[in-house]
Amino acid sequence: TTELHVIRPLGGIDPHYVYRFLQQESVRRDAAANFTGSAGQLRAPMSFIADLELPLPPLAEQRRIVGKLELLLGKVSSSQQRLSRVPGLLKRFRQSVLAAACSGKLTADWREENDCVEPASDLIARLGSERRERHRELCVAAKNDKRGKPQEFDNIEPSVRTDLDTFDLPSDWSWVDLRFVMTVDEPFCYGVVQPGVNEPNGNLLVRAGDLQNGTVNLSELRRIPADIDAEYERSRLKGGELLVTVVGAGIGTVAIAPTSCAGFNIARAVAKVPIRDVSAEYVFQWFNTSKALSWMVGDAREVARPTLNLEQLRTILVPLPPLSEQQEIARRVEKLFAFADQIEARLRQAQAHIDRLTQSLLAKAFRGELVPTEHALAEREHRDYEPASALLERIRKESKIGSLPVTRRPRRRS
Incomplete structure (x- = not known):
């Protein structure tokens, strides 16, 4: 189908790492800005995909980033699922309030104190x-x-x-x-x-x-x-x-x-x-x-x-x-619904925070700030490691393709 582009990462590149990279809002926004085709058939051209610059750490670091993202985004997903149940609970709460209000249960105590209406x-x-x-x-x-x-x-x-x-x-x-x-x-x-x-x-x-x-x-x-x-x-x-x-x-x-x-x-x-x-x-x-x-x-x-x-x-x-009880019911329902409205407002804030958190974690991961770098770990553990430049050279030789463009990332100690 022309609706999909198939990306097959070469050896030394974790496909899950590429997948998470493409999930970034910044990448999707840039893709939308480069759409071709007519309305209803818009798509990102393959040239856009091919020209994307992927921040590529050593393979071991890629896997640590993926593992950390899976852990943290799993917690984010669990939070989203819990929050998604709240609107249904609030809807049932409102219906319970209305049912109690219009059957006299909500104002049973009021009638005991106001028996001369x-x-x-x-x-x-x-x-x-x-x-x-x-x-x-x-x-x-x-x-x-x-x-x-x-x-x-x-x-x-x-x-x-x-x-x-x-x-x-x-x-x-x-x-x-x-x-x-x-x-x-x-x-x-x-x-x-x-x-x-x-x-x-x-x-x-x-x-x-x-x-x-x-x-x-x-x-x-x-x-x-x-x-x-x-x-x-x-x-x-x-x-x-x-x-x-x-x-x-x-x-x-x-x-x-x-x-x-x-x-x-x-x-x-x-x-x-x-x-x-x-x-x-x-x-x-x-x-x-x-x-x-x-x-x-x-x-x-x-x-x-x-x-x-x-x-x-x-x-x-x-x-x-009775008329006075109608007015009391309206007052109590309004008060309880205002309480539910406050919960809904907090829910929207929490959902917005969760949505921002996903993108924040992805951005942090691809800035090299989510896990210790392979360079820092190698220094700490007094061992050698394959830097990304060597990884790219190996990929070039194994795949028999020409030189690959490289933009070096400054080393970060952590």
Whole structure:
């Protein structure tokens, strides 16, 4: 194949020594700078390989360098393997925290100290009454302004489920549909179906790919023309809404729209869930549990792409605690996740250090600083040795090739 160059070291040159030399980042960087061919078929030419200058010590020293590198890089590899397990452990830790939070286990001690709070059943009744009154007000206002009747909010009457065995919920918690925790004042909808061209002066659009790490990544938002944005006025954000990916491979990815997104619009693949009367942070945390995600993915329909329609989303169940407990849960989860974030930051630092260590060891080895030189050992042991110059001359004679270029390395005592 033309994708590989075969290097056969001559006698007196350890192939493992050459292999480790080629692993150096400096060699790979120089190779990339000399690539030939077209995109997708780039390769280092054989002339580049042939012209590489290899620092060549005596054979015994080559073998000591290889042995030392194998020992040290083996330890580096073991460290990398141990570090590679940490992200999985942190992911399981976060899921355990969320499962405990949304089943009441995380705040069991809090409930013992706060037994006079309004239970979720009373919260549901109170919010239901307030929502019915608010809906009537919206209907009257629409009639007076000669506007169309506001959206029918079938979530005014909550569909409370008390026969679920998914979790053993505390007695003052209740299961409700997502539609119940949404405010009646703002549309529950998805966004722009055809965003058109990326308009430099248009309104910013939040797409599914912009939902990252529980918030909106503002760095790569696109803009939509003003006329298209005006057509989708109902899907504009105010900040604080729950955003859910409902189309594509990322179904179930959620974020809370920051206030800095006020006025932005959303794409078709994103659903806007307006939440005001309960803790949006708590609902967000519930949607990040493996159980909620499995429900959303399981309900998705496969058309051209997996799609979760609004009716399916609005009936996703939420284990609802008393309002004050929702807020306490959100606070505790945030604190525990901040602890996990700190570990992740330290992990990234450790991984970067390990990556640098590999290249540092290779560079040190080929500067002649990793093991005692053959010259120093021979002097210490009062014996003769074959210097690299003699090795090169022997290789030349045995292989019947012309003179080999030599750049002498200064002797180092160690």
